Amino acid sequence: xxxxxxxxxxxxxxxxxxxxxxxxxxxxxxxxxxxxxxxxxxxxxxxxxxxxxxxxxxxxxxxxxxxxxxxxxxxxxxxxxxxxxxxxxxxxxxxxxxxxxxxxxxxxxxxxx
Amino acid sequence: xxxxxxxxxxxxxxxxxxxxxxxxxxxxxxxxxxxxxxxxxxxxxxxxxxxxxxxxxxxxxxxxxxxxxxxxxxxxxxxxxxxxxxxxxxxxxxxxxxxxxxxxxxxxxxxxxx
Numbered sequence: 001x002x003x004x005x006x007x008x009x010x011x012x013x014x015x016x017x018x019x020x021x022x023x024x025x026x027x028x029x030x031x032x033x034x035x036x037x038x039x040x041x042x043x044x045x046x047x048x049x050x051x052x053x054x055x056x057x058x059x060x061x062x063x064x065x066x067x068x069x070x071x072x073x074x075x076x077x078x079x080x081x082x083x084x085x086x087x088x089x090x091x092x093x094x095x096x097x098x099x100x101x102x103x104x105x106x107x108x109x110x111x112x113x
Numbered sequence: 114x115x116x117x118x119x120x121x122x123x124x125x126x127x128x129x130x131x132x133x134x135x136x137x138x139x140x141x142x143x144x145x146x147x148x149x150x151x152x153x154x155x156x157x158x159x160x161x162x163x164x165x166x167x168x169x170x171x172x173x174x175x176x177x178x179x180x181x182x183x184x185x186x187x188x189x190x191x192x193x194x195x196x197x198x199x200x201x202x203x204x205x206x207x208x209x210x211x212x213x214x215x216x217x218x219x220x221x222x223x224x225x226x227x
Contacts, residue, residue, distance in 0.1 A: 034215065043117075043204065044218040089156070091216075100146050100169070101206075101216055103156040 002027045004092055006104035013080055014112055021075040021107045023090035028068045031093040034101060035064050035075050038087045047088075048075070080111045117219035119205050125225045131193040134222045137186055138207030146206040146216065147180055147190050156204070162188065195226045 003026045013019055023033070032051045036044040048057045048064040050073070056065040063076040073090055087108045091101035118137040126132050138145045146161040160170040165182045173180070177196070182188040192199055206218045 036218075041223075043220040044206075046215050046217065049215045091156075100158040100161045102158070105155040 002102050004102055004104035006107050010108045012110045017080050018078050019080055021088050023073040023104055025071045025092050028071050033066055033073050033092050036089040082111050082113045085111050117205055117207050117217055119219035119222050123223045126195055128196055128226055129194045132195045134190040134203050136188045136205030142207035142209045144208045145188050148204040150202045197226045200224055200226050
């Protein structure tokens with residue numbers, strides 16, 4: 001059974017710092033991996049989608065990497081800002097078209113000014 | 114497109130009452146997913162549909178839960194009778210095509226059963 005783990009559960013950093021959020025999954029046979037952001041009381045906003053054949057994806061200050069063989073993904077946030085404060089979730093889709101996402105429990109990030 | 118639309122945003126009901134949550138997926142999307150989020154268990158898949166047909170309902174907790182998708186633009190999740198342990202945020206998501214595409218989530222329905 002695929003399990004997704006995110007460490008740390010919470011992270012506090014000062015504004016301007018570069019940071020890395022970690023995601024690991026137990027079964028390397030994934031179809032793709034998606035990073036989401038969730039603000040308190042809100043829905044999920046998709047940040048980046050990495051296909052299993054890709055190594056990384058970039059969007060603005062965000063860079064996500066994928067190492068399927070080791071079952072790991074990282075989300076790198078450059079020059080963090082208070083507006084980046086949110087919970088970041090990673091989710092994997094199994095190696096089968098159309099299956100649903102399996103989520104980690106997220107990392108709650110707090111960026112202080 | 115307005116994105117995935119869920120209603121109501123908040124629902125407070127008494128134990129034993131029937132609750133119906135509604136979802137309108139993004140137009141043209143052929144996959145629809147229902148998730149439940151709690152502090153203890155995080156986000157869990159309840160059921161998903163492809164072209165209005167339920168594909169996997171193994172996450173539906175018990176017979177009190179049922180979901181339908183009568184057409185491509187509407188789905189419901191019903192709980193009857195509701196219990197306090199059903200209190201959670203319920204999310205609907207949709208995607209176009211198979212597993213290679215992004216899933217887009219609605220704002221969720223916060224359900225409180227007292």
